Amino acid sequence: MRPLDGNAMAGVMHDLFGRDMTTMGYKCTSCGRTGVVAEMVVYMSGPGTVARCRDCDAVLLMHAERHGMYCIDAPGMPQTVLPPA
Numbered sequence: 744m745r746p747l748d749g750n751a752m753a754g755v756m757h758d759l760f761g762r763d764m765t766t767m768g769y770k771c772t773s774c775g776r777t778g779v780v781a782e783m784v785v786y787m788s789g790p791g792t793v794a795r796c797r798d799c800d801a802v803l804l805m806h807a808e809r810h811g812m813y814c815i816d817a818p819g820m821p822q823t824v825l826p827p828a
């Protein structure tokens with residue numbers, strides 16, 4: 744399974760949050776790495792999308808769609824910094 748970068752989630756995240764979220768900052772709870780969504784390692788071939796830390800492979804963000812409803816969880820990034828609107 745070939746991973747993508749966080750830009751692969753740009754369309755879905757724009758639909759969910761109404762703005763470009765690829766420049767949203769985060770801090771990984773596992774290793775402390777800081778970065779932006781565009782730098783995440785993203786796997787989209789399963790039933791949902793999983794975004795992992797580029798340094799330690801911890802799960803940062805998951806989302807899935809079913810019957811038009813999205814579920815999103817961000818267990819590895821409780822600290823986020825929204826980009827300017």
Ligand SMILES: [Zn+2]
Nearest residue numbers: 771774796799
């Ligand atoms: Zn990490």
